[in-house]
Amino acid sequence: MSVTFAQGFTAAGVVAGISSTAGKKDLALVVNDGPLKAAAGVFTTNRFCAAPVQWSREAVKDGRLDAVILNSGGANACTGVEGYEQSAKTARKVSELLGCPVDDVAVCSTGLIGELLPLSNVLAGAEAAFAALDDTVQAGEDASHAIMTTDTKPKTVTRLGSNGFRIGGMVKGSGMIAPQLATMLCVITTDAVVTPEQLRVALAAGVDTSFNRIDVDGCMSTNDTVLLLASGASGITPDADEFNAIVADCCAALARQIIGDGEGASHDIKITVEGATDEDAALACGRAVAASNLLKCAISGNDPNWGRIVSSLGTVPVGVAPYDPDQVTVDVNGVRVCDGGKPGRDRGEVDMTPREVDIVIGLNIGGATATVWTDDLTHEYVHINADYES
Amino acid sequence: MSVTFAQGFTAAGVVAGISSTAGKKDLALVVNDGPLKAAAGVFTTNRFCAAPVQWSREAVKDGRLDAVILNSGGANACTGVEGYEQSAKTARKVSELLGCPVDDVAVCSTGLIGELLPLSNVLAGAEAAFAALDDTVQAGEDASHAIMTTDTKPKTVTRLGSNGFRIGGMVKGSGMIAPQLATMLCVITTDAVVTPEQLRVALAAGVDTSFNRIDVDGCMSTNDTVLLLASGASGITPDADEFNAIVADCCAALARQIIGDGEGASHDIKITVEGATDEDAALACGRAVAASNLLKCAISGNDPNWGRIVSSLGTVPVGVAPYDPDQVTVDVNGVRVCDGGKPGRDRGEVDMTPREVDIVIGLNIGGATATVWTDDLTHEYVHINADYES
Structure with missing residues (x-):
């Protein structure tokens, strides 16, 4: 219509x-x-x-x-x-x-x-x-x-x-x-x-x-x-x-x-940041994680690699988003793979078969939330952008 | 040694x-x-x-x-x-x-x-x-x-x-x-x-x-x-x-x-920003261009795609790096493919066979210069980071 x-x-x-x-x-x-x-x-x-x-x-x-x-x-x-x-x-x-x-x-x-x-x-x-x-x-x-x-x-x-x-x-x-x-x-x-x-x-x-x-x-x-x-x-x-x-x-x-319909994408990645001091802080954290090529590659390989999530989160300056790394949790498709900045449940428990991958990051310092979306980074993305003229 | x-x-x-x-x-x-x-x-x-x-x-x-x-x-x-x-x-x-x-x-x-x-x-x-x-x-x-x-x-x-x-x-x-x-x-x-x-x-x-x-x-x-x-x-x-x-x-x-030795890289990309108002401005422009996945894919496909260079350059705020888009030049491996913000010489003239790709961006507003280095984004990078555990 x-x-x-x-x-x-x-x-x-x-x-x-x-x-x-x-x-x-x-x-x-x-x-x-x-x-x-x-x-x-x-x-x-x-x-x-x-x-x-x-x-x-x-x-x-x-x-x-x-x-x-x-x-x-x-x-x-x-x-x-x-x-x-x-x-x-x-x-x-x-x-x-x-x-x-x-x-x-x-x-x-x-x-x-x-x-x-x-x-x-x-x-x-x-x-x-x-x-x-x-x-x-x-x-x-x-x-x-x-x-x-x-x-x-x-x-x-x-x-x-x-x-x-x-x-x-x-x-x-x-x-x-x-x-x-x-x-x-x-x-x-x-x-x-x-x-x-x-x-x-x-x-x-x-x-x-x-x-x-x-x-x-x-x-x-x-x-x-x-x-x-x-x-x-x-x-x-x-x-x-x-x-x-x-x-x-x-x-x-x-x-x-x-x-x-992201170029070459095999997974749509929803990144929700909860427990932030304010919405801007939550958004800054979500954007930093969404921008990680390493995470996007891991997801395309069906690997819920939370180390690549927290290492991206760690690049957000304290002044932009206050949080204590030792209080941070990460859930991927409902499985808490990182708990208090340390390993949580085994990442092998995460079901990565759905197209949509649901990442929830808990900063545990406030009450604000924001969600950003990205796609995984695949061979097909490189193919489209290396081998086609656009 | x-x-x-x-x-x-x-x-x-x-x-x-x-x-x-x-x-x-x-x-x-x-x-x-x-x-x-x-x-x-x-x-x-x-x-x-x-x-x-x-x-x-x-x-x-x-x-x-x-x-x-x-x-x-x-x-x-x-x-x-x-x-x-x-x-x-x-x-x-x-x-x-x-x-x-x-x-x-x-x-x-x-x-x-x-x-x-x-x-x-x-x-x-x-x-x-x-x-x-x-x-x-x-x-x-x-x-x-x-x-x-x-x-x-x-x-x-x-x-x-x-x-x-x-x-x-x-x-x-x-x-x-x-x-x-x-x-x-x-x-x-x-x-x-x-x-x-x-x-x-x-x-x-x-x-x-x-x-x-x-x-x-x-x-x-x-x-x-x-x-x-x-x-x-x-x-x-x-x-x-x-x-x-x-x-x-x-x-x-x-x-x-x-x-x-960048993961999966087939080209080393040297990005020099010249004619900036100061070194920080030149550096900010260089970093923005170096971070472009689209450019990095284009280079892996041997395409000196200057549109992806200027579109990245255009994301740097005016307050960080003053310049006039209509005065910007881009040289790739010695060929001025963008001249005054518009198409310059044909990009088909650029020899993309060397491993090192030399990009020189002229802001033409001051005398400061900075150089940053990056790698191209290849199928192999995705393979290494999607299919290996790291």
């Missing part, structure tokens, strides 16, 4: 010849038919941010977007003034087709850094996508396929509010995921009646506890973009708290799907 | 039955026969520091050491009070054999975290090593073999001062290398006449520009130890600046050998 689940939105996904994979859908268009055109966005903090990020950051600043055009097959990053002009021309093309202001069109790109896009293909693709716009399930699914790169499956979400408003979304992302946002493009749509300010608050909070807590490979992208668009087409005004909660839930569901 | 190159030192390396590899030398002893017994040490900053680190940090505090006993086959880390007692009993055994104070014996261990050592084997091994102590080339080489774990070759260094004093050393380290020290045990010996304070200054400076600038896998160890011992047996008082320079050179040579 994806972005067409909410009323007031049409979408399309077409083959534009941008991707090097012949016949792959590589251009998506999402249009907000209103009556509201409210929008909010969150973007990469990478200083080498791509041309489409520079363009879209400005476009969404006034809280209004009519449409988003997204392409796979090229990131249009580190492409200078010419790259920026490509994003501007792409937005202009869409604005002419829709009859809307050029600065109400967002542009998103994903793919190889450092190469310009085949602009004529993008512009012709925009026309084809415009012609194919529809509010059907299929149209939403076509769009979610068109943004995939090394993703092995499309990632979508739909949620229904208690008084009938709808939220739907799509995301792409598999590698270059971390630590603040991922190489991910995400569009979430809703037919609720909400203001741009409500969207900004809901999106910032939702992203903070989802996309900002996943880490496939520690690599931050130049192109990360998350957009939230509201059409108001349902005529329903949501309860603000419920709206925020559902947006956060959509972000979490999409982020979880990214981890489930 | 290793630690026996300097006069006044004896060493041994024996098979003690600690390692799970039958017949592997796994216990080394280095003895300072004086007349001086000056010493200095640098240790891991990991909060889960191992029992031998806790012991040795105290032992070296007074600037005097008579001996160092080192074992592979077990890290004795996260082993609680019982582990600390194992280190203490090991030191006591050596002190009884040598007739020196127990707190003038340092203990170093490397291997799997979270398991106690087979103490009777360690103590019997200490006796065997004591019996085998010699000042020969072979004795030094035996010691350098006994500390190896996943290392594929021993790593040693010798240097001669201009007025005849000598410095020699050995190190082990291959994985769990970064970002402040490595899983490394290092002993450097000199026959120069120097004070403990001179040793401390020389070692701190030497470590800072060598072991603290290599990163195999971003994983900091629980057991890192670098010791510098002076016997004064040459009777030669060195020029202080020359002494510091040679110690730094020894550290750099040993650190370079660790990178050359």
Whole structure:
């Protein structure tokens, strides 16, 4: 269902010849038919941010977007003034087709850094996508396929509010995921009646506890973009708290799907840090463990190697996360393999057959908790990133 | 030659039955026969520091050491009070054999975290090593073999001062290398006449520009130890600046050998950041690039993927390293593949056949430079760390 689940939105996904994979859908268009055109966005903090990020950051600043055009097959990053002009021309093309202001069109790109896009293909693709716009399930699914790169499956979400408003979304992302946002493009749509300010608050909070807590490979992208668009087409005004909660839930569901489709991953690793002095401390510990290549390799070998967990935990400065190493516990899939900083139950007792590996670290100094997600590090990850060009 | 190159030192390396590899030398002893017994040490900053680190940090505090006993086959880390007692009993055994104070014996261990050592084997091994102590080339080489774990070759260094004093050393380290020290045990010996304070200054400076600038896998160890011992047996008082320079050179040579033997590595990657506002800024940029799994995979696939270099560079906060992305250049093996933040010469021009890959990043905002070293990320790294127990 994806972005067409909410009323007031049409979408399309077409083959534009941008991707090097012949016949792959590589251009998506999402249009907000209103009556509201409210929008909010969150973007990469990478200083080498791509041309489409520079363009879209400005476009969404006034809280209004009519449409988003997204392409796979090229990131249009580190492409200078010419790259920026490509994003501007792409937005202009869409604005002419829709009859809307050029600065109400967002542009998103994903793919190889450092190469310009085949602009004529993008512009012709925009026309084809415009012609194919529809509010059907299929149209939403076509769009979610068109943004995939090394993703092995499309990632979508739909949620229904208690008084009938709808939220739907799509995301792409598999590698270059971390630590603040991922190489991910995400569009979430809703037919609720909400203001741009409500969207900004809901999106910032939702992203903070989802996309900002996943880490496939520690690599931050130049192109990360998350957009939230509201059409108001349902005529329903949501309860603000419920709206925020559902947006956060959509972000979490999409982020979880990214981890489930991490490049080459054979295990999804959930790392929960409990008993911290505050949430930031718990988060810092979780991120440090999630970043350990040695742990990620051990998990891919089905080894619940807690020594690699505590050695990563030990790199977090005392000032960031106070704890006593002699009080720390580590449970892997329910087995307490480290107890009070020393060996606990035999790690041979841990069942490593499930895809999801559940690591719980107890700092035993306070009451705060945070969870981060990562993937294991496999031969296939190296293969994808050494032997393919991306 | 290793630690026996300097006069006044004896060493041994024996098979003690600690390692799970039958017949592997796994216990080394280095003895300072004086007349001086000056010493200095640098240790891991990991909060889960191992029992031998806790012991040795105290032992070296007074600037005097008579001996160092080192074992592979077990890290004795996260082993609680019982582990600390194992280190203490090991030191006591050596002190009884040598007739020196127990707190003038340092203990170093490397291997799997979270398991106690087979103490009777360690103590019997200490006796065997004591019996085998010699000042020969072979004795030094035996010691350098006994500390190896996943290392594929021993790593040693010798240097001669201009007025005849000598410095020699050995190190082990291959994985769990970064970002402040490595899983490394290092002993450097000199026959120069120097004070403990001179040793401390020389070692701190030497470590800072060598072991603290290599990163195999971003994983900091629980057991890192670098010791510098002076016997004064040459009777030669060195020029202080020359002494510091040679110690730094020894550290750099040993650190370079660790990178050359990084787990599974097929390329050694030298990352030089030039034109930074200050050395810390250059270092922060170099470390960020060295930590990129995506870049390390690309290099293992012989792809000089500069997009993965700048996207890592872009994660360094402006406050840490000011630069303008549009002024940045990247040279790989002498080819300027990125020029002013945009594509430069074709990356197909880069010769990726040499083992050493030379990456030079120009920030073009100041005059400071720093170099860090890392390895590429290969199938073999994953194999070693997923499929072996360590």
